[in-house]
Amino acid sequence: MIAAIGLVVGILLGLVLTPDVPQWLEPYLPIAVVAALDAVFGALRAFLDGIFNDKVFVISFVSNVVIAALIVFLGDKLGVGAQLSTGVVVVLGIRIFSNVAAIRRHIFHA
Amino acid sequence: MSSPAEQQQERIRVGLIEYLSRHTLDEDYARIARDRPGRRSSWLATGAMLVTLAVFGVLVFTAASQTTRNASTSARDRATLIDQVNARRATVQQRNEQVRALRRENDRLDTDLLAGQKGSRVFERAQRLSVLTGAGKVKGQGVRVVVDDAPHAASDRNKVLDSDLQKLVNGLWEAGAEAISINGQRLTNLSAIRQAGLAINVNYRPLTAPYTVLAIGNMNTLPSRFAETTHGATWFDLQQQVGLRFDMKTDRALVLPAADQLSLRYATLSKEEHR
Numbered sequence: 491m492i493a494a495i496g497l498v499v500g501i502l503l504g505l506v507l508t509p510d511v512p513q514w515l516e517p518y519l520p521i522a523v524v525a526a527l528d529a530v531f532g533a534l535r536a537f538l539d540g541i542f543n544d545k546v547f548v549i550s551f552v553s554n555v556v557i558a559a560l561i562v563f564l565g566d567k568l569g570v571g572a573q574l575s576t577g578v579v580v581v582l583g584i585r586i587f588s589n590v591a592a593i594r595r596h597i598f599h600a
Numbered sequence: 601m602s603s604p605a606e607q608q609q610e611r612i613r614v615g616l617i618e619y620l621s622r623h624t625l626d627e628d629y630a631r632i633a634r635d636r637p638g639r640r641s642s643w644l645a646t647g648a649m650l651v652t653l654a655v656f657g658v659l660v661f662t663a664a665s666q667t668t669r670n671a672s673t674s675a676r677d678r679a680t681l682i683d684q685v686n687a688r689r690a691t692v693q694q695r696n697e698q699v700r701a702l703r704r705e706n707d708r709l710d711t712d713l714l715a716g717q718k719g720s721r722v723f724e725r726a727q728r729l730s731v732l733t734g735a736g737k738v739k740g741q742g743v744r745v746v747v748d749d750a751p752h753a754a755s756d757r758n759k760v761l762d763s764d765l766q767k768l769v770n771g772l773w774e775a776g777a778e779a780i781s782i783n784g785q786r787l788t789n790l791s792a793i794r795q796a797g798l799a800i801n802v803n804y805r806p807l808t809a810p811y812t813v814l815a816i817g818n819m820n821t822l823p824s825r826f827a828e829t830t831h832g833a834t835w836f837d838l839q840q841q842v843g844l845r846f847d848m849k850t851d852r853a854l855v856l857p858a859a860d861q862l863s864l865r866y867a868t869l870s871k872e873e874h875r
Contacts, residue, residue, distance in 0.1 A: 496650040500657020504665070509658070511666050523663045526656050532625055539625075541633035544645035548652050550626045555659075581620060588624040 493537075517566065518559040521575055525558035526551060528582045531589040538596040558582070731779065734788035734859040738779050740816040743823060744851045745772075748810035750843035758842045760809055762795040764835070765802075768813060769793065771831030775822050777815035779856050783807045786859040803860060810845070819850040 511519055529551040536542040558578050565574030611619045714723035730736030747768065750758035769780055769787060780787045785802040792801070799806035815822065826832045826848075839846045 492646065492650065493653055496653030497657050499650075500654035501661050502657075503654060504658040504661030507658075508665065509662055511662060516666065519659070519663045519666065523659050526659055530653075530656055532629075535625055536629040539629075541629045543629060543632050544649040546626060546628045546632060548645070548648045550628070551652050551656070584617070584620050585624040588621045592624075 517571070518562055521558045521562050521578055522555045524579055524582050524586075525554040528585050528589075529554045531586050531593070535589045535592050535596075538593060730858075734779065734786045734791075737856065737858045738816060739853065739855045740778075741819040741852050742777065742814065742816040742850070742854045743772075743819060743826075744849050744854065745813040745815070746810050746845070746847045747813070748845040750845070758844065760800075760811060760844060762793050762800050764838060764844070765800060765811060765813075766793050767831040767834050771826050771829045771835065772813070772815045772817075772822070774829045774831065775817070775825035777817040777822065779816040781814045781856045783812055784857055786857055788859045791859070805860075814851075814854050814856055816854055816856060819852070823848055823850065 529547065532550065533542060533547040536547075561578055562571055562575050565571040610622075614622070714726050727736065731738050745768065747760055747764070749760055753759045765782065769782070772780055782793070782802050785791070785805055785807065787802070791803050794801050796806065799808060800811075801807070827836070835844075835846055838844045
């Protein structure tokens with residue numbers, strides 16, 4: 491319940507402020523969002539498993555976003571930015587898929 | 601859960617993808633739940649979680665709106681570019697028409713000027729020169745030669761090449777032709793017959809087979825004299841050995857068009873030699 495309120499507040503904030511993303515940050519935003527999605531789905535699964543912990547969630551969220559952005563940044567500097575982002579998206583995609591599958595099993599018992 | 605050594609073993613055993621999909625949850629959740637069960641979280645941690653979720657909301661919303669904005673911007677850019685291209689194209693077309701009109705006007709003025717001085721032989725001289733140089737439309741008797749690739753031609757060997765056309769034209773000049781055109785392209789002393797990819801370019805215009813070569817000259821002697829030249833012999837060989845189509849007929853009334861472009865870029869008239 492509390493989590494949903496946080497999410498809604500965030501979206502409303504984005505709607506009201508419509509923050510302009512600086513040019514240098516623009517390539518890292520999508521990958522940061524995917525990493526954040528991974529952390530959020532992981533948290534949801536942990537919550538349904540009954541082992542959710544705020545601190546772990548905050549840390550995993552921040553580290554996920556930072557590391558994903560850092561990998562892409564490094565890739566851009568090395569000239570393999572596109573390939574590394576693909577790699578990051580594949581790995582995070584696998585994690586998101588199996589987390590969502592676990593959540594589905596919790597909700598529908600199927 | 602498992603010790604790092606066991607994890608290492610498992611990673612080696614099952615492969616990367618399989619390992620990834622087995623360990624999707626951060627293991628710290630399980631570890632903390634095991635080590636400190638039933639411990640209430642502090643208000644600070646809850647607040648941090650709320651802030652994090654808010655940040656997540658802002659991130660998702662910003663990324664989405666940014667993408668939409670970028671898409672609309674690039675669509676607008678595209679539309680602007682297309683408009684520009686169309687405008688420029690229209691301008692080019694308009695200029696081309698202007699060029700054509702001016703050229704017609706020029707020709708008319710030229711003839712008017714020369715016709716006005718009919719007595720002074722200038723007009724006559726210009727007319728004669730235009731026949732020789734290819735600047736004027738000419739008619740007369742001559743031969744009509746149609747050449748084409750061999751039937752079911754598969755390779756360059758049994759197709760008409762630029763060199764074959766060059767030989768044919770040179771043979772006809774040698775046999776006494778006074779004016780020649782290929783598929784409606786009048787040959788001048790500046791004309792080039794050149795292969796460009798699949799097509800043969802004459803006067804920088806691509807032509808396709810069959811090639812109709814019109815040559816004005818004495819229709820009684822042209823065919824026989826052509827056959828006597830080396831190029832005529834070469835063409836006879838091509839016809840026999842390779843199977844190229846070659847068909848020469850005499851014609852009493854041929855009309856050859858004027859050459860399109862007769863612009864000299866470097867040569868100018870020398871005043872002393874002018875008679």
